[in-house]
Amino acid sequence: MTKFDGDLVENKRRSSTTHPLQDSSSKSINETVNGSHHYTIKGYSLAKGMGAGKYISSDVFSVGGYQWAIYFYPDGKNPEDNSTYVSVFIALASEGTDVRALFELTLLDQSGKGKHKVHSHFDRALESGPYTLKYRGSMWGYKRFFRRTTLETSDFLKDDCLIMHCTVGVVRTRMEGHKQYNIPIPPSDxxxxxxxxxxxxxxxxxxxxxxxxxxxxxxxxxxxxxxxxxxxxxxxxxxxxxxxxxxxxxxxxxxxxxxxxxxxxxxxxxxxxxxxxxxxxxxxxxxxxxxxxxxxxxxxxxxxxxxxxxxxxxxxxxxxxxxxxxxxxxxxxxxxxxxxxxxxxxxxxxxxxx
CATH class of the missing domain: 3.30.710.10 (Potassium Channel Kv1.1; Chain A)
Known part of the structure; x- marks a missing residue:
């Protein structure tokens, strides 16, 4: 009886050493899907006088599975600004809820000096995180993007033309499991x-x-x-x-x-x-x-x-x-x-x- 019990204890010990606990791991990767759009406004002077809250818009463009558009308000977005400022916004132009994204708006210097006016949410991502757009029509931008009198005497306006560059980075999260191998696969030749x-x-x-x-x-x-x-x-x-x-x-x-x-x-x-x-x-x-x-x-x-x-x-x-x-x-x-x-x-x- 004692001999039998000893064998049983030994078998249990062997079992515990031959079947160790398996470790596992995974990784959540947050990244942005980026895309850009050039928007040119020819005949800027003809757009003035539309009235506050009235805008002209770019064609829609696609980034990260969503449609976007740039809205330019030549007389400002709010009546209280009394046409003192032009307003520029990037709008979600397709259906979507709680779309998180980073944005950058650049007004291009047309003198060739490279002194562009840049408003970048990418630079402030560590401070405030991505901006959340709740629904179609949600916008990110600036009511007081540029004082109009200053804009009209600047190098940003040439031949009655403005050029803007917009970058959108839609935030995506993906899961990456632990790989048991690392075999480099060359591209197809x-x-x-x-x-x-x-x-x-x-x-x-x-x-x-x-x-x-x-x-x-x-x-x-x-x-x-x-x-x-x-x-x-x-x-x-x-x-x-x-x-x-x-x-x-x-x-x-x-x-x-x-x-x-x-x-x-x-x-x-x-x-x-x-x-x-x-x-x-x-x-x-x-x-x-x-x-x-x-x-x-x-x-x-x-x-x-x-x-x-x-x-x-x-x-x-x-x-x-x-x-x-x-x-x-x-x-x-x-x-x-x-x-x-x-x-x-x-x-x-x-x-x-x-």
């Missing part, structure tokens, strides 16, 4: 590998004649990327034995850029392809690349080109870009071109049109 395959021509089975240039490629890759090439090589009326194709109505540099996209899934560097840093040259090439993308069914490339052209709309390119947008059914690009044209009738020589 698939695009680079396929690009090398294109550039070396290794294993190529199709040759394209584009003008005076020759391009070697791979049918399976092209067919996987483009429904047009899939039908041409492997469709019901396609010919899988084709080894040479003549491409008409496409410039060699445009076809090369299109091939690079199909192998890398990235918009090629236009400056590298053309050897030019001219914005006009870049715009013209992207216009032709959009047309090629539409022709060969490359929807992602078409959208990338559309987004790039939206950024580069100016008085020299807006009309050709508008015609391109209409021809290839690019609704957002068309809207941007029309808005630009409507805002710049004098610069485009359309001021007398009715």
């Amino acid at each position: 698939m695009g680079q590998s396929l690009k090398e395959l294109l550039e070396t021509g290794l294993g190529s089975d199709i040759v394209f004649e584009v003008g005076d240039d020759i391009f070697k490629a791979h049918k399976l890759i092209l067919a996987a990327r483009s429904p047009v090439f899939r039908a041409q090589f492997f469709g019901l009326i396609g010919n899988p034995n084709t080894d040479r194709v003549v491409v008409e109505d496409v410039e060699p540099s445009i076809f090369k850029a299109m091939l690079l996209f199909m192998y890398t899934d990235e918009l090629p560097d236009v400056y590298e392809l053309t050897g030019s840093i001219s914005t006009c040259t870049s715009t013209i090439m992207v216009q032709h690349l959009l047309a090629a993308a539409d022709r060969f069914g490359l929807d992602r490339l078409k959208l990338l080109c559309e987004a790039k052209l939206c950024e580069e709309v100016n008085a020299d390119t807006v009309m050709t870009t508008l015609a391109l947008a209409e021809q290839h059914h690019c609704s957002q690009l068309k809207m941007i071109c029309l808005k630009f044209a409507a805002s710049n009738l004098g610069e485009l020589g359309l001021g007398n049109l009715t």
Whole structure:
């Protein structure tokens, strides 16, 4: 009996040493999702006289899953200020409750001296924490942002134009558990590998004649990327034995850029392809690349080109870009071109049109 009890005690001791308590840990990480918006007010003098509490606003912009807008009150937000000050606010423009955020408003010095007027909540985060917006329409900003008489004689106003820069940092909290491993994962190099395959021509089975240039490629890759090439090589009326194709109505540099996209899934560097840093040259090439993308069914490339052209709309390119947008059914690009044209009738020589 005693021997048995001794064995039992020993077994318990072994059990306690072979099954130690497991430690665990976790981490709460508070961080901001940041985004910025440039807001330009042209014709500042024409906005005066609206009356206190009346404002003009920027287009809405998205940061951290919420919509925001900048409100500018040329005669001040409050009647008691009697138009002595201009007021500027950042407003929550979408549904949301208790949205916590940090803000920064900068009025840009247009003299080139860099003496911008900056109001930053980011700098005071340690003192007061983020600002909480309770509901749609909640605002953060300044009723007395700038004394109006001082503003109108300053370098912040040039050619009757004000430029503001707004940064919003939406606070997010995420949980991070304890990892039992730390294996560094390199970024994907698939695009680079396929690009090398294109550039070396290794294993190529199709040759394209584009003008005076020759391009070697791979049918399976092209067919996987483009429904047009899939039908041409492997469709019901396609010919899988084709080894040479003549491409008409496409410039060699445009076809090369299109091939690079199909192998890398990235918009090629236009400056590298053309050897030019001219914005006009870049715009013209992207216009032709959009047309090629539409022709060969490359929807992602078409959208990338559309987004790039939206950024580069100016008085020299807006009309050709508008015609391109209409021809290839690019609704957002068309809207941007029309808005630009409507805002710049004098610069485009359309001021007398009715």
